[in-house]
């Protein structure tokens with residue numbers, strides 16, 4: 001027997017209204033090219049819209065997961081609680097105590113849990129922008145009052161400006177992505193220390209989703225500051241976006257409080273095993289980070305030669321500006337190149353974000369981009 005459900009009409013009212021706080025929140029616009037690409041398996045495609053790794057993860061990942069599945073298939077059992085084995089590895093890898101670590105289902109779960117733990121309705125939360133918007137959604141769901149702050153030049157840091165804002169507002173929380181997505185702006189640890197000092201009762205989230213590419217971290221600040229949480233992920237440089245696993249560093253007291261809102265079984269066992277295997281293959285990670293670095297040099301040279309405004313970031317993406325950005329994005333998709341249009345974000349008019357992969361991939365992408373730009377006369381022959 002099949003259950004037949006009446007077709008939904010566009011503007012039908014739901015039988016049950018969501019909570020008041022949810023009604024006013026705009027949904028996060030998540031558009032991925034994944035299904036489009038899967039539907040055309042014979043076509044060369046470049047998925048460079050979500051800053052995922054463009055190469056497969058360490059072969060150890062597949063080995064660990066298939067090994068587990070073929071040996072005992074114990075997926076009838078709940079996973080190792082709190083990803084305890086991964087915590088042990090991370091603790092050794094970073095040389096920090098386990099009590100300063102928490103593993104979550106991607107850094108998205110970390111950001112959400114931090115918001116749940118600390119935000120009271122009406123609390124001001126300072127968001128240097130433009131930045132990763134998913135955090136803003138999590139904060140809004142807790143009833144935060146989002147306060148945006150824009151540096152004069154979106155591609156430059158402005159410590160003085162940010163410090164002044166922090167001192168003036170004394171926000172409950174500050175969300176600082178380092179390097180920032182999508183602008184690449186970075187604040188050094190000594191600069192972050194000044195912010196932490198300026199507002200000791202403000203919780204600073206430093207999102208290091210791209211830390212491996214920048215080969216930088218604010219981790220050393222944990223020794224001296226109790227108002228800092230650093231989030232990291234296996235989704236970007238480690239190439240495990242599909243497994244949904246990340247982690248955070250913070251003072252032990254903060255970790256204990258955030259832990260209260262995170263389920264001990266939120267990360268699946270296959271994800272835990274994959275992350276351990278990826279962490280243990282640093283050579284694989286370093287090869288990809290090196291490849292991305294080479295590609296960025298290649299892109300900079302290309303952009304310079306063709307007179308295209310291009311911002312190379314310390315992460316695995318670059319930003320390019322075009323007169324007719326949405327049109328360029330559509331034409332690139334025709335060529336099988338899927339990028340992220342950021343041109344409607346405040347301060348980023350005309351900008352398109354390209355994730356960066358290996359030099360071979362970069363060759364293909366730049367060739368496609370050249371042919372699109374020639375088509376509109378933005379490029380000399």
Ligand SMILES: *Cc1c(COP(=O)(O)O)cnc(C)c1O
Nearest residue numbers: 106107108132181209233235246
């Ligand atoms: C991609 C991204 C994330 C999401 O990471 P997950 O670990 O996959 O949830 C978080 N923050 C920033 C800045 C990102 O760009």
